[in-house]
Amino acid sequence: MASGHGDSNLIIRSRDPSELAECLCSGNLQRICHVQVTGLDSEPDPLVEKGPGVPVDLVVGNPLEELPLLYRWTPLLTNHPVRATIPVAAGFSKAVKLAVALNFAVKLDVLQPGPPLVEELHRVLHAYLHQTAVTQPVEYFHSLLLAFYRRERLTLWTVQEEDPGLYRHVTDDGLVTPGRRFKVPDGSGYFVPEPGFVIRECESARCEHIEHCAGYFRLPAREYDCEGVKSLFRVLKGAAEDLRSDLDSYDSGSPKAR
Amino acid sequence: MGSFSLILLPTLRCNADCDYCFERKSEHCLEIDQLGIITGKVMDHMESIQRDSLCIYWQGGEVLTLPPDWYRRAYDLIGDMAEARGKRVFHYLQSNLLGYDAKWNGIISEMFGNSAGSSMDFPNLHRRLKAGGTVEYNLIWTRKLREARDAGIKVGIIAIPNSKTLELGAERFYSYFADELGLSDFQVNTPFPGGAGGEVKPGFPLDEAGLGRFLSELAEIWTRRGLEAGVRLGPFHSLSEYFLNGTKELNCIWRDNCANEFVCVGPRGHVAQCDCWVTSYPDHRFGNILDEGSLTEMLRKSGARRDLKSRPGILIEREDCLECEYLSLCHGGCPVRAFTVYGDLMRKDPYCGAYRRLFQTMENLVDSGHLEFPARGAGGGTQTAAAVAPK
Ligand code: SF4
Ligand code: SF4
Numbered sequence A: 001m002a003s004g005h006g007d008s009n010l011i012i013r014s015r016d017p018s019e020l021a022e023c024l025c026s027g028n029l030q031r032i033c034h035v036q037v038t039g040l041d042s043e044p045d046p047l048v049e050k051g052p053g054v055p056v057d058l059v060v061g062n063p064l065e066e067l068p069l070l071y072r073w074t075p076l077l078t079n080h081p082v083r084a085t086i087p088v089a090a091g092f093s094k095a096v097k098l099a100v101a102l103n104f105a106v107k108l109d110v111l112q113p114g115p116p117l118v119e120e121l122h123r124v125l126h127a128y129l130h131q132t133a134v135t136q137p138v139e140y141f142h143s144l145l146l147a148f149y150r151r152e153r154l155t156l157w158t159v160q161e162e163d164p165g166l167y168r169h170v171t172d173d174g175l176v177t178p179g180r181r182f183k184v185p186d187g188s189g190y191f192v193p194e195p196g197f198v199i200r201e202c203e204s205a206r207c208e209h210i211e212h213c214a215g216y217f218r219l220p221a222r223e224y225d226c227e228g229v230k231s232l233f234r235v236l237k238g239a240a241e242d243l244r245s246d247l248d249s250y251d252s253g254s255p256k257a258r
Numbered sequence B: 001m002g003s004f005s006l007i008l009l010p011t012l013r014c015n016a017d018c019d020y021c022f023e024r025k026s027e028h029c030l031e032i033d034q035l036g037i038i039t040g041k042v043m044d045h046m047e048s049i050q051r052d053s054l055c056i057y058w059q060g061g062e063v064l065t066l067p068p069d070w071y072r073r074a075y076d077l078i079g080d081m082a083e084a085r086g087k088r089v090f091h092y093l094q095s096n097l098l099g100y101d102a103k104w105n106g107i108i109s110e111m112f113g114n115s116a117g118s119s120m121d122f123p124n125l126h127r128r129l130k131a132g133g134t135v136e137y138n139l140i141w142t143r144k145l146r147e148a149r150d151a152g153i154k155v156g157i158i159a160i161p162n163s164k165t166l167e168l169g170a171e172r173f174y175s176y177f178a179d180e181l182g183l184s185d186f187q188v189n190t191p192f193p194g195g196a197g198g199e200v201k202p203g204f205p206l207d208e209a210g211l212g213r214f215l216s217e218l219a220e221i222w223t224r225r226g227l228e229a230g231v232r233l234g235p236f237h238s239l240s241e242y243f244l245n246g247t248k249e250l251n252c253i254w255r256d257n258c259a260n261e262f263v264c265v266g267p268r269g270h271v272a273q274c275d276c277w278v279t280s281y282p283d284h285r286f287g288n289i290l291d292e293g294s295l296t297e298m299l300r301k302s303g304a305r306r307d308l309k310s311r312p313g314i315l316i317e318r319e320d321c322l323e324c325e326y327l328s329l330c331h332g333g334c335p336v337r338a339f340t341v342y343g344d345l346m347r348k349d350p351y352c353g354a355y356r357r358l359f360q361t362m363e364n365l366v367d368s369g370h371l372e373f374p375a376r377g378a379g380g381g382t383q384t385a386a387a388v389a390p391k
């Protein structure tokens, strides 16, 4: 399948680590951004030694059920940066806790969370910001915190690897799509892969987070109420400001500055 | 490419007769040609898992009951095989020092980088000579320690507390090792009732709360007195590094799964997770490296190893480790401690409460600014077998 996509860079996914290991032995190595393992119940051995340095993304399906399986993938860390992509579904914070305890980076696979999940996201964000034990990046929090701190333009579309200008998702049947966020809710097809059309709605709602969210949470259900996710943006922004003022006061108190 | 670690027991012969030893002793010693076979298979395995360096932790029995010349031949043999296969090998020595004298200096310097690990308890209730008691053991051991250090050997010590240690308290314990013996590098390990039942073993495990209090006090004493003086005291040093900068250079009991990290080979070629499993629990061995064609295959097929590998995943469903605020440090603790206390591998470490109290103390010491980054004068300790498998 990898051969059918011109010169594009590739994220290759499979349930089977030996298939991924084969890809890492082929001539495609330069084009592979990372590989995704979609079946955590398989054995990691074939992947451990292949393609050293190529990042591996462990895609968790059901966070509560698959949680214990994360342990079997720690040997990958010898040769690969490893990330666990964890869906924001009930109980996901437990999987996040274990993943960071195992030194895996984390990407939160978040769609349009309702209030209970927003509350759980707040708990994870608090742990990410304040707990010594969390030494790994938890995305999207990590990149947004840095963007707020550095006052950089960066949107969730990029952080979450879902910008349709940069990423295409090829389904198991070989269909090239702009990704599941663009799937119309009745499943009949995909929205035009152009975030601009939702941004206009956010602009008219005068959203203060448009620079970093850019309508990310407006899809797929346009009527989604963003208040919950906005509260997460506010905590991140506040933490970045605290960090900046802490560092400013540290600098002004240092012998060099005096 | 990383390293592969091997705990190698060239003999189970011992010149001491400690009450709490978990090993079934025997006079059997590894032959040099068998060592060649083992080394070859270990290097094949390293190739299959793409590791370029090998750390060998030499333990017994008592390793110095084999003559220096045996180690000279072993060193040359392993060195030649490693060179031919483009591998690097590092050797670490763990000895009771009773057999140490000047004739060992050459090989300890050359093969072991002039370092050795040894063990002592305070007070010594259980370590005794074959023909003699604990007092004689202390006298000889202290003299040998002094001689080794006078010869320039850097000796790291493992101390195992007993019920009397807990009664006497952390201050006395610390003073004995740091002030009386003048050590700047030692570590505390926890005892467990491994091996065949003996008189002393019913005293283990130690009272969890008492051990927690002791470890906690010792951490505070080390912070107050040891840090400034450049004393490296394990596991407090590595825990302080973790709470200060997130690095995890922890003992095997606190790694996410010791079964991913190393194996142990006994003098008859039996392979298991660490020395207690090799010597005392035949049902939990992975196989015999001298009999089987490939170490890689043996490890892949072994049911005993599969059980060990599945343990942390099972524990987070059965025990409360997932709720533990120190999960990233511990993952359920040591399998052999759980097995020897409960007869069940799939239980968390019986010293869980003591560990949690210690972790909390270390975190408080860092948060309150008593431990600062970088931990002063505490670098470069002696790496002993105990760094991977406490004995
Ligand atoms: S938070 Fe909601 S309103 Fe604001 S930019 Fe994002 S999707 Fe639009
Ligand atoms: S002492 Fe415990 S943690 Fe260490 S290797 Fe043995 S079984 Fe594993």
Ligand code: SF4
Pocket: B320, B321, B324, B325, B326, B327, B330, B331, B332, B333, B348, B349, B352, B353, B355, B356
């Ligand atoms: S300290 Fe106890 S609860 Fe926490 S991870 Fe270790 S064994 Fe589990």
